[in-house]
Amino acid sequence: MSTDGKINVMALDWKTIGELWHIPVITAAVAPSRYSFSLLTDGIKEFTINIPSPKINSAIIIVGSKSGRNTDKFRDANLEPIKGDQTKVPTIKDSLLSYECKIVHETKSTDLKK
Numbered sequence: 001m002s003t004d005g006k007i008n009v010m011a012l013d014w015k016t017i018g019e020l021w022h023i024p025v026i027t028a029a030v031a032p033s034r035y036s037f038s039l040l041t042d043g044i045k046e047f048t049i050n051i052p053s054p055k056i057n058s059a060i061i062i063v064g065s066k067s068g069r070n071t072d073k074f075r076d077a078n079l080e081p082i083k084g085d086q087t088k089v090p091t092i093k094d095s096l097l098s099y100e101c102k103i104v105h106e107t108k109s110t111d112l113k114k
């Protein structure tokens with residue numbers, strides 16, 4: 001979410017879900033070319049990870065191919081944001097599970113494919 005409240009959604013597969021100091025921690029890899037990357041680095045330091053139910057599964061194609069720079073993907077993919085309980089950033093209606101996250105650390109990774 002931008003500091004002026006603009007929200008966006010992307011498909012995200014590259015992640016690990018684990019635990020550090022007994023605290024649940026998600027490591028999410030977002031390429032710097034993504035619009036979401038600029039929202040994460042320059043915007044509010046929060047995000048949500050939403051596991052889609054079959055009802056909204058088809059949205060993955062749209063949110064994973066279009067960019068929020070040029071369009072409103074919540075509208076395009078017919079997704080409904082829901083006010084977060086713990087975060088200013090919304091979760092997504094009809095998700096099986098939603099994680100509300102605060103950014104605790106950012107780092108640049110090496111290209112693991114090389």
Ligand SMILES: Cc1cc2nc3c(=O)[nH]c(=O)nc-3n(C[C@H](O)[C@H](O)[C@H](O)COP(=O)(O)O)c2cc1C
Binds near residue numbers: 011012030033035061
């Ligand atoms: C199934 C799927 C999984 C994806 N996983 C990731 C990912 O883990 N990290 C990433 O940077 N991009 C990933 N992408 C690509 C982004 O979702 C895509 O580039 C998207 O258009 C970025 O949107 P944005 O510019 O609004 O941030 C994935 C795409 C698909 C279809």
